[in-house]
Amino acid sequence: MTEGQxxxxxxxxxxxxVVPVRxxxxxxxxxxxxxxxxxxxxxxxSNEVIQWGIIGERLTASAILDGLGITIWLTIAxxxxxxxxxxxxxxxRLSTNGLLRTMSGAYIWLFRGTPVLVQILLWFNLALFFPTxxxxxxxxxxxxxxxxxxxxxxxxxxNESAYMAEIVRAGIQSVDSGQVEAxxxxxxxxxxxxxxxxxxxxxxxxxxxTGNELVTLLKTTSLVAVIGAGDLLTKAxxxxxxxxxxxxxxxxxxxxxxxxxSIFTYGQMxxxxxxxxxxxxxxxxxxxxxRLAANLRPGRVTTPKVNR
Amino acid sequence: xxxxxxPATLMVDVTGVHKSFGSLEVLKGVDLKVRSGEVTSLLGPxxxxxxxxxxxxxxxxxxxxxxxxxxxxxxxxxxxxxxxxELRESEVxxxxxxxxxxxxxxxxxxxxxxxxxxxxxxxxxxxEAKRTVSDRAIALLxxxxxxxxxxxxxxxxxxxxxxxxxxxxxxxxxxxxxxxDEPTSALDPELVGDVLDVMRKLADDGMTMVVVTHEIAFARxxxxxxxxxxxxxxVESGKPRDVLSNPQHARTRAFLSKVL
Numbered sequence: 001m002t003e004g005q006x007x008x009x010x011x012x013x014x015x016x017x018v019v020p021v022r023x024x025x026x027x028x029x030x031x032x033x034x035x036x037x038x039x040x041x042x043x044x045x046s047n048e049v050i051q052w053g054i055i056g057e058r059l060t061a062s063a064i065l066d067g068l069g070i071t072i073w074l075t076i077a078x079x080x081x082x083x084x085x086x087x088x089x090x091x092x093r094l095s096t097n098g099l100l101r102t103m104s105g106a107y108i109w110l111f112r113g114t115p116v117l118v119q120i121l122l123w124f125n126l127a128l129f130f131p132t133x134x135x136x137x138x139x140x141x142x143x144x145x146x147x148x149x150x151x152x153x154x155x156x157x158x159n160e161s162a163y164m165a166e167i168v169r170a171g172i173q174s175v176d177s178g179q180v181e182a183x184x185x186x187x188x189x190x191x192x193x194x195x196x197x198x199x200x201x202x203x204x205x206x207x208x209x210t211g212n213e214l215v216t217l218l219k220t221t222s223l224v225a226v227i228g229a230g231d232l233l234t235k236a237x238x239x240x241x242x243x244x245x246x247x248x249x250x251x252x253x254x255x256x257x258x259x260x261x262s263i264f265t266y267g268q269m270x271x272x273x274x275x276x277x278x279x280x281x282x283x284x285x286x287x288x289x290x291r292l293a294a295n296l297r298p299g300r301v302t303t304p305k306v307n308r
Numbered sequence: 309x310x311x312x313x314x315p316a317t318l319m320v321d322v323t324g325v326h327k328s329f330g331s332l333e334v335l336k337g338v339d340l341k342v343r344s345g346e347v348t349s350l351l352g353p354x355x356x357x358x359x360x361x362x363x364x365x366x367x368x369x370x371x372x373x374x375x376x377x378x379x380x381x382x383x384x385x386x387x388x389x390x391x392x393x394e395l396r397e398s399e400v401x402x403x404x405x406x407x408x409x410x411x412x413x414x415x416x417x418x419x420x421x422x423x424x425x426x427x428x429x430x431x432x433x434x435x436e437a438k439r440t441v442s443d444r445a446i447a448l449l450x451x452x453x454x455x456x457x458x459x460x461x462x463x464x465x466x467x468x469x470x471x472x473x474x475x476x477x478x479x480x481x482x483x484x485x486x487x488x489d490e491p492t493s494a495l496d497p498e499l500v501g502d503v504l505d506v507m508r509k510l511a512d513d514g515m516t517m518v519v520v521t522h523e524i525a526f527a528r529x530x531x532x533x534x535x536x537x538x539x540x541x542x543v544e545s546g547k548p549r550d551v552l553s554n555p556q557h558a559r560t561r562a563f564l565s566k567v568l
Contacts, residue, residue, distance in 0.1 A: 182415035182474075185366055186429035186481060187405030189398055196432060200419050 054248045058239065059255060067235030068256055074152060074231060075218045081157035082217075083210070086164025091194060093169055104165065111162035117223050119159055123151040124227040152224035152231070160217060167209045171202035211268030215261055222257070232256055318380070319344045319485050319516040320365060325374035327360055334360045336540040337374070342485075342533070347517045349527040349548070352537035353563055358520045361537070362487050365518065366407045367400050378407060379484055405433060408478030412490040414470040416462040422449060422473045423458040426480045434481070441480070448476040452506050468499030472506055485516035492523060524567060528552055536560045 044050065058064060092104035111119070127142040134140055146154070175198050183193040225233035233253050240249030320342035327335035334357045342348045350358040363369040364376055367384035375392070376383040384400055385392035395403075416425050426445040430436045449455050452472035454465075462470050471491055478486060488507065492500040504526050511517060511530050521527060527534050527548050534548040538559045544551060552568075555561045 176415075178411060178413050178415040179417065181368060182409075182411060182417070184401070185368065185404055185407075185409040185411075186477070187401045187403075187433045188429065189401045192432055196428065197417055201417075 049247075050251075051245065051248055054245055055251055055255075058245075058249065058252050061239070063235045063239060064232070064252060064256070067230065067232040070149070070230050071218070071221050071232040071256075072260070074149075074156065074221045074224070074229070075214070077153055078156035078160050078221075079210075079214055079217055081153075082160025082164045082213075083168075085157065085161025086166075086168045087199070089161055089165035090168035090172060093165060094172060108162045108165055111159050112166075116155065116159045116220060117226065120152060120155040120224055120227060123155045124148065126151070148224075148227045148229040151227060152221075152229035156217065156221065156224070160213070163213060164210070167213065168202070168206055170209075171204075171206035172198055174205045175201045208268070208272050211264070211271055215264045215268065218260055218264060219257065222253075317343050319346070319378065320348075320518065321375075321377040321380075322361070322364075323375050323377075325361070325364060325376060326372045327357070327364060327369060328372045334540055335364070335371075338537075338540075338542055340535065340542065342516060342518060344516055345514045346532040347511045347515075347519065347530055348533045348535060349531040350518065350520045350535050350537060351522075351524075351527060351563075352543075356537040357540040358537045359489055362489050362518060362520050365487055366404050366409055368409075370394070378403070401433075405429075405481055406484045408481060408483035408486040410471070410474050410478055410486065410488045410491050412493050414462070414467070414474045414494070416470050416474055416477070418462050421459050421461055422454060422465065422476075425462070425473055426477045429477070430480050445476070445480055448479050449473070451479075451509075452476045453502070466499060467495045468502045471495065471503045475503075475506055475510075479510075485518070486510065488517065488519040488521070490520050490522065492521070522567065524552065524564075536563070538563070 045052075089104045089107060092100040093108070095101055095104075123146065126146055130142055132139040133142050133145055172194075179197055179201065180193055183197045184190075188196070221231055222233040224231055225237060228234050236249040236253040237246075240246040318341055320340060322338055322340040325335050325338045326333065336357075338357070338361055340348075340361070350361065352358050360369055364371050365378065365383065367376075370384055375385070375387075381403065382392075383403060384395055386395060387393075416422075417428065420428065423442070423445055426448055427438070427441045430441040430444070431438055446455060446458060449458050452475055454469055454472055454476070457465060457469060457473075462473070465473065475486075475491075491507070492503050495503065500523070504523065507517070507519070507526070508530050519527075519531070531548045533545055534551045535545040536543045536551060536555075536557075536559075543557050543559050544555065551560065552564065555564055
């Protein structure tokens with residue numbers, strides 16, 4: 001201790017060691033939870049009814065891999081169609097044309113207001129109402145036109161459009177109105193302004209929640225098993241029903257779902273981290289436009305803000 | 309204002325313009341004439357309607373009544389009988405191509421480089437060849453002193469540099485005239501000079517300009533006509549020296565005593 005230092009502080013002048021707060025409660029809690037998890041795993045693993053060998057085998061069975069392929073294909077196809085539909089609906093929703101605005105509003109209300117499971121069943125059973133679809137002499141049998149997979153894709157894509165519309169709308173509205181004015185003052189027409197100026201900037205706001213939607217959609221595709229659309233769950237249940245391995249096959253499906261969800265979530269995390277970088281340049285809380293500007297810089301160099 | 313104006317020399321001809329936002333009347337019968345090659349400054353307290361008037365000139369705001377003519381052409385409407393029919397969007401866009409506008413907040417496109425900002429409209433709107441536009445755009449950036457910043461994004465430029473890119477962007481459409489809406493109000497004091505220099509050069513080159521500004525010195529030096537507005541009306545206008553040194557109206561005097 002240095003001389004002349006007031007005794008009350010009890011501190012040496014030269015670099016005292018910092019002792020962080022110890023979170024004893026956390027350690028105790030962790031021990032309890034780990035104990036419970038071990039017990040649970042033991043209960044499942046030692047269950048003699050579950051045939052663990054079968055699970056390992058069936059993970060890569062060709063029918064399961066087929067189903068997995070269909071699940072991925074269904075997810076990506078519905079997402080792409082949903083994105084396109086969402087952009088169209090969002091632009092309609094924000095249009096000055098009252099008819100377009102109302103149509104879009106009604107669509108979103110209808111498709112977000114009914115459960116997607118019901119929508120899947122409705123499309124699948126469309127033939128009950130309309131045995132044939134066509135006009136004049138040209139008509140097709142509805143059941144030939146709308147296969148289980150077709151009904152699944154139709155239902156998921158149309159439903160996803162309604163949800164994407166709201167995300168895209170938020171993205172479009174996040175773009176500063178001065179951008180539209182500047183573009184219009186240059187003589188650009190509305191569609192060109194949307195395509196070249198607004199949407200590229202809106203994408204920065206649209207992409208992160210779209211990642212969430214994709215993960216949700218992936219899990220939602222399992223609903224199409226009710227119409228036997230041939231996805232992962234359909235295949236798993238079909239096999240399970242034949243040789244009484246119902247639980248085992250559900251575990252097989254779960255393993256694949258969690259693998260896919262983890263991959264998608266990881267991709268989404270990378271994407272979001274990319275968009276978050278360079279946000280806190282300048283003084284205080286950055287404005288949305290300065291954030292966007294920072295995001296859009298290719299090198300994302302942190303330069304001090306000159307203008308303030 | 310004594311000689312009769314022939315339409316050919318009149319670039320801007322505003323007659324009896326009223327503009328209301330809901331029940332709030334922002335312009336209460338405004339007449340404004342700007343001859344080709346002239347620079348006119350709009351001066352006045354905030355809320356006096358000067359920015360609204362400027363925005364009526366390229367139909368960013370539609371007038372409630374009255375008429376706006378640019379280079380003899382009615383803006384935003386087609387006269388037929390005693391009625392004015394609003395033009396379709398594509399026709400309004402067509403008209404705006406001839407009138408450049410510079411905004412207080414620059415409004416550069418943040419996802420494009422300075423060069424891309426300048427090239428965007430000529431390439432996408434006029435469908436000119438990229439090569440010729442690119443040469444012209446670089447020449448324009450050089451003219452505003454930013455040739456070395458062509459490949460920078462707006463966020464990498466200072467406010468003054470952004471505003472000069474915005475001027476180059478407007479000039480790239482080779483407009484008949486330019487509108488400036490408080491072009492230096494959002495800038496740090498030390499950056500104002502560069503922007504005003506560019507505007508001064510533009511005026512010297514004979515560009516017709518209407519400028520909403522608070523820069524009294526700029527108005528005095530560069531403008532041919534100074535228009536003072538208050539409460540939605542033009543209170544007085546004339547040679548800047550006359551209006552500034554010998555204002556006729558009490559409201560002009562009151563305003564000038566605060567800003568000079």
